[in-house]
Amino acid sequence: MNSNSSPLFVTASIYALLVLIWAATPLAIVWSVAEVHPMWVLIIRYFGASIIALLVLKLMRGPLPFDKVSMQSYIAGSLNLIGAQLFIYLAANYLTSGLMALIFGFSPLIAGLIGHVILKTQKLVGLQWLGMAIAVSGLSFVFIASADSKVNPWGVVLMLISMVSYISSIFWVKQINAPLKPMSQATGSLMVSALGSLLLMPFIWQHFPTQMPSSNALIGFLFTMILSSIVAMLCYFWLIKRLAASTVSLSNVMTPIIALVLGAALNNEHISGHAVLGIAVVLFGIVLYFWKEWRMQYFAKAKT
Structure with a gap:
């Protein structure tokens, strides 16, 4: 392998690792909450991930400042963690892992909608509006086709709240614009999330785990604690520095497909033929939404 192809292979x-982790995370969450109360899973995840993140940060000799601006940024970042993830864990009791990934694939579309309508920082064109409409129509068809499966409207509502929390966190962190390195930002946000999760304990103490969970639940614990909370974050920030945002956003098309396959293969999640058609419509809508951005990126590369 020559020197030119090596960086491409690493990237x-x-x-691929990031896409696989994101695709498998909903299934890991479903497994982990099958035997343990979702909020206890969340507490264990964030305290475990905080310890690991602190160790990684120490090995990297990275700073962890606690000035006013940095603390504001940690709190803003925690809205993505303790905020968004809290509702995802609750939704795991109502939806299959594949549908959770499919719904979360709408996050860039909702972010664009918020940027266009509320923040006035982004202008959506006709093709993007069409993509949104098609994607929503496809998702509606998926739920209609899956009426006899594990689909519950409460799960959809919880996932929508999760997405709004996730997107709000991104906008808030950008608005604060603290001079923090990615690992410092992530570690601080994980610590705030772990401390924030303690507020849940008085309400869930009676559900404290009293026996060792199954191997699937343990795999789910470790996967979300190490891969979803630490490794995926490092991969994401590494790629954002080296790839165009449009290239990274392509993962929103691939992740739901892989998640649906994993759910069917490893968790016996049934996907009807009509639901598959609806999923294809959703993904087509997402592709339409990103088409302008991808096309502009392609021509920009062609000119250089």
Whole structure:
């Protein structure tokens, strides 16, 4: 392998790893909450991930400042963690892992909608509006086709709240614009999330785990604690520095497909033929939404 192809191989490998982690995370969450109360799973995840993140930060000799601006940024970042993830864990009791990934694939579309309508920082064109409409129509068809499966409207509502929390966190962190390195930002946000999760304990103490969970639940615990909370974050920030945002956003098309396959293969999640058609419509809508951005990126590369 020559020197030119080596960096490309490393980038492609990290990208593939990120997509796989994101695709498998909903299934890991479903497994972990099957036997343990979702909020206890969340507490265990964030305290474990905080300890690991602190160790990684120490090995990297990275700073962890606690000035006013940094603390504001940690709190803003925690809205993505304790905020968004809290509702995802609750939704795991109502939806299959594949549908959770499919719904979360709408996050860039909702972010664009908020940027266009509320923040006035982004202008959506006709093709993007069409993509949104098609994607929503496809998702509606999926739920109609899956009426006899594990689909519950409460799960959809919880996932929508999760997405709004996730997107709000991104906008808030950008608005604060603290001079923090990615690992410092992530570690601080994880610590705030872990401390924030303690507020849940008085309400869930009676559900404290009293026996060792199954191997699937343990795999789910470790996967979300190490891979979803630490490794995926490092991969994401590494790719954002080296790839165009449009290239990274392509993962929103790939992740739901892989998640649906994993759910069917490893968790016996049934996907009807009509639901598959609806999923294809959703993904087509997402592709339409990103088409302008991808096309502009392609021509920009062609000119250079």
